[in-house]
Amino acid sequence: MGRIDRLIAGMTLSEKLGQLTMTAADYAVTGPIVTPVSENEIRSGAIGNLLNLYGAGPTQRIQKIAVEESRLHIPLLLGFDALHGQRTVFPIPLAEAGLFDPASWEATARAAAGECADDGLHMTFAPMLDVSRDPRWGRVAEGPGEDPFVGSAFARAKVRGFQSISLADVGAIAACAKHFVGYGAVTAGREYAATDMSEDMLREVYLPPFRAAVEAGVAAIMPAFTDLNGVPMTANTHLITDVLRKELGFDGVVISDYHAIAELLNHGVAADLAEAAALALKAGVDIDMMSDAYRLGLPVALERNLVAMADIDAAVYRVLALKERLDLFQDPYRRGRADTDPSAQSRALARAVGARALVLLKNEKNALPLAARKIALIGPLADAAGEMRGPWGGAGRPEDCVSVLQGLREAGLEVRHAPGVTIDGDDVSGVAAALDACANADAILLCLGEAALMSGEAASRAHLGLPGRQQELAKAVFEKAAGKPVIVVLFSGRPLAVPELVSGADAVLAAWFPGSEAGHAIADVLTGKVSPSGRTPVSWPRAVGQIPVFFGERPGGRPFNPKDHFTSHYSDVDNTPLFPFGHGLTYGDFELSNLRVEPGDPLTVKVDVANHGAREAEETVFLFLNQKKPGVTRPVLELKGFGKTSLAPSGRGTITLTLPQPAGRAELFVGPNAAFASLLSLPIG
Ligand code: GLC
Numbered sequence: 305m306g307r308i309d310r311l312i313a314g315m316t317l318s319e320k321l322g323q324l325t326m327t328a329a330d331y332a333v334t335g336p337i338v339t340p341v342s343e344n345e346i347r348s349g350a351i352g353n354l355l356n357l358y359g360a361g362p363t364q365r366i367q368k369i370a371v372e373e374s375r376l377h378i379p380l381l382l383g384f385d386a387l388h389g390q391r392t393v394f395p396i397p398l399a400e401a402g403l404f405d406p407a408s409w410e411a412t413a414r415a416a417a418g419e420c421a422d423d424g425l426h427m428t429f430a431p432m433l434d435v436s437r438d439p440r441w442g443r444v445a446e447g448p449g450e451d452p453f454v455g456s457a458f459a460r461a462k463v464r465g466f467q468s469i470s471l472a473d474v475g476a477i478a479a480c481a482k483h484f485v486g487y488g489a490v491t492a493g494r495e496y497a498a499t500d501m502s503e504d505m506l507r508e509v510y511l512p513p514f515r516a517a518v519e520a521g522v523a524a525i526m527p528a529f530t531d532l533n534g535v536p537m538t539a540n541t542h543l544i545t546d547v548l549r550k551e552l553g554f555d556g557v558v559i560s561d562y563h564a565i566a567e568l569l570n571h572g573v574a575a576d577l578a579e580a581a582a583l584a585l586k587a588g589v590d591i592d593m594m595s596d597a598y599r600l601g602l603p604v605a606l607e608r609n610l611v612a613m614a615d616i617d618a619a620v621y622r623v624l625a626l627k628e629r630l631d632l633f634q635d636p637y638r639r640g641r642a643d644t645d646p647s648a649q650s651r652a653l654a655r656a657v658g659a660r661a662l663v664l665l666k667n668e669k670n671a672l673p674l675a676a677r678k679i680a681l682i683g684p685l686a687d688a689a690g691e692m693r694g695p696w697g698g699a700g701r702p703e704d705c706v707s708v709l710q711g712l713r714e715a716g717l718e719v720r721h722a723p724g725v726t727i728d729g730d731d732v733s734g735v736a737a738a739l740d741a742c743a744n745a746d747a748i749l750l751c752l753g754e755a756a757l758m759s760g761e762a763a764s765r766a767h768l769g770l771p772g773r774q775q776e777l778a779k780a781v782f783e784k785a786a787g788k789p790v791i792v793v794l795f796s797g798r799p800l801a802v803p804e805l806v807s808g809a810d811a812v813l814a815a816w817f818p819g820s821e822a823g824h825a826i827a828d829v830l831t832g833k834v835s836p837s838g839r840t841p842v843s844w845p846r847a848v849g850q851i852p853v854f855f856g857e858r859p860g861g862r863p864f865n866p867k868d869h870f871t872s873h874y875s876d877v878d879n880t881p882l883f884p885f886g887h888g889l890t891y892g893d894f895e896l897s898n899l900r901v902e903p904g905d906p907l908t909v910k911v912d913v914a915n916h917g918a919r920e921a922e923e924t925v926f927l928f929l930n931q932k933k934p935g936v937t938r939p940v941l942e943l944k945g946f947g948k949t950s951l952a953p954s955g956r957g958t959i960t961l962t963l964p965q966p967a968g969r970a971e972l973f974v975g976p977n978a979a980f981a982s983l984l985s986l987p988i989g
Pocket of ligand 1: 355385
C-alpha cells in the first residue's frame with residue numbers, strides 16, 4: 305500500500321475534510337469573506353490548504369505548524385492568484401496575448417513561478433482561459449481574448465511555464481486553469497450572470513483552451529461561478545466528470561472558486577450546505593475554496609447517504625497526490641527560501657514584454673516615434689504607477705512600478721505634467737492648467753483610460769467610453785493643440801468604444817495595463833527605441849450596441865452588402881469593429897505577397913513579407929480558414945495559425961505556417977489582421 309493509501313486509511317473524517325478545504329488568509333482580499341486563518345485548525349488537520357498567504361517568513365511558519373504539530377504531518381498546499389507575475393508584474397493576460405508569441409508567454413509564466421516559489425507558494429490560480437467576446441465583462445482583462453486558437457496556444461505555454469518539466473522542480477508551481485467553462489459568455493456581459501450556449505458553441509469556442517491545458521498536463525482546474533444552460537458549473541457532473549475527467553482525461557485536482565459551493569444555495573439547486581456539498585463532491589469538485597460547505601456539510605451528507613466515504617476518499621487521494629507531485633512530503637520547506645524583490649533580470653523581461661504588448665492603433669502625420677523633446681504629459685494615468693499593475697496585480701507593489709512620467713523623464717525628455725482631471729471624477733478645475741502645459745510644449749501626450757479596478761472581477765461596465773470627464777479633457781486638448789502632435793496612451797482592461805477619442809488624436813497607443821515596467825516600456829516605444837509590434841487579441845467595438853463583435857461570425861443568408869438595404873447591418877453604425885482582431889501598426893511598412901500552399905498533411909502555407917519602411921519592425925501574420933460543410937454553416941473566418949518575422953528596412957522574408965488538410969471545400973486567408981480587405985486568399989480543397 306503506497307504512502308497516500310496508508311495516510312487515507314488512518315485519517316479521521318475531520319482530517320479528510322481538512323484536505324478538501326482551502327481557507328483564505330488576508331494578504332490579499334479576493335472574495336467576499338475573510339476570516340483569520342486558525343492555526344489550531346491547521347494543527348488539528350481541519351484545514352489542509354490555504355490561499356492568499358505569501359512571503360518566505362509567513363509561509364514557512366504556517367507550514368511548520370502543519371508539518372510538525374499536526375497528527376499526520378501533512379504539508380499545506382498554498383495557492384495565490386499570480387496571473388501575470390508575482391513581485392514583478394507583467395502585462396495583463398489580454399495584453400500579453402497580443403504578442404502572439406508562445407515562447408514569451410511561457411517565459412513570463414516561468415519568471416512568475418520562480419518568484420512564487422521564493423514566496424513559498426505551491427500553486428497559482430492561473431492561467432485564466434475564458435475566451436470572451438464581450439468587453440462589458442471586466443474579466444476579459446484576465447483572459448486570452450476572443451479566439452479559441454489563441455486561447456489554446458496561451459494555455460499550453462502558460463502551463464509549461466508555471467509547471468516546468470516536473471512539479472518537483474524548485475522553481476515550479478502547480479497551475480490551476482480557470483474558470484471552467486463558458487464564463488466569458490455571461491448574459492449581457494454582466495458579472496456572475498448565467499451563461500447559455502449550444503453544445504457546438506461550447507465545444508468550438510469555450511472548451512478548446514481547457515482541452516489544451518489538460519493536454520499540457522495542468523495540475524488543477526477551477527470551475528466557474530456561473531451556471532451553464534441551467535446547471536451551475538460547481539455542480540456540473542456532465543462537464544466536470546463526463547467531459548473534463550473522462551473525455552479529456554484530466555486526472556488532477558478540481559478546486560471550487562471562492563465560496564462557490566455554498567453559493568449553490570443562491571443558485572437554488574441545494575436546500576442546505578449538506579446538499580450543496582454533496583452536489584459538488586459528486587460532480588467531481590475536490591477542494592472547497594472558502595465556503596466551509598465540505599467541512600460542515602459533508603458529515604451530514606454522509607448521514608443522509610447523499611455521498612459515500614469512497615467519494616470523499618477519491619477526492620482526498622487526488623489532493624494528496626498533487627502534494628506528492630509537488631514534493632511537499634519530501635521537502636515541505638523547499639519553496640519559500642527568501643522574499644524576492646523584482647530582479648534586474650525580471651524587470652528587463654517585464655520591460656521587453658511590456659513594450660511588445662503595446663498596440664499602436666493609429667499613427668498619422670508621423671506623430672510617432674516622437675520627434676519633439678518638450679512634452680506636455682496630460683491626464684490622470686500619467687503619474688499613476690500603482691494603476692499600471694491592472695486588476696490582478698498579485699504581490700506587485702506600487703512603489704516597484706514605473707509610471708509614464710518617470711519613464712519619459714528617464715528617457716531624457718523635458719516633461720511638463722498636469723493630470724487635468726481624475727480618472728472617474730467630475731472635477732474639471734484642472735483642465736486650464738493642463739491646457740497651459742500644452743501651450744509650452746512641442747508635443748502632447750494624453751494618458752487616459754480606466755483605473756485598474758474598473759476591469760477584472762466584479763467590474764462589468766454597461767458603457768465603454770472613457771470614465772469621468774476624460775473625454776472633455778481630450779476634446780479641450782484637441783481644440784488647443786494648434787497643429788502639435790497629440791498622442792493618446794490608452795490604459796484599459798478591455799477594448800473601449802472610443803471613436804471620438806481616436807478620430808481626434810494623431811496617434812493612439814493601447815497600453816492595456818503594462819505592469820511593473822510600464823513607464824520604461826511606453827517610453828521605449830514612444831521614442832522609437834523599440835518598434836511597436838503588439839496586436840489586439842480582441843475586436844474593438846465602435847459602440848456597445850455592436851457587442852458581441854468578433855471575426856468568427858457565421859455569414860447568415862444576407863451578409864452585409866452596402867448596395868443592398870436588405871442585408872445585415874445597423875442603420876446607425878458601421879458593421880465593422882473600430883479595430884479588427886489582430887490590428888496593430890508598427891514603425892515599418894510591410895507588404896505581403898505571393899501566398900502559396902505546398903501539398904502535404906499538414907499543408908505548408910507560405911507568404912512573402914517585405915518591409916518598405918525606414919525602420920526595423922516585426923510583422924505578425926494570421927492564417928484563417930473559411931470551410932464549407934454540407935448543411936452546416938461555418939464561421940466566415942476561423943483562426944488556424946499565426947507567425948512573425950522581424951525585418952530591417954528594405955528587408956524581405958517569408959513566413960511559413962502549417963495547416964491540417966481541411967476536409968472538403970475551403971478557402972484560406974493570410975493577412976495582418978482579421979479585416980477582409982487586408983487578406984490574401986487562396987481556394988484549397
Ligand atoms: C476569485 C476569482 C478566482 C480567484 C479566486 C481566488 O473570486 O473568481 O479567479 O482565483 O477567487 O482568489
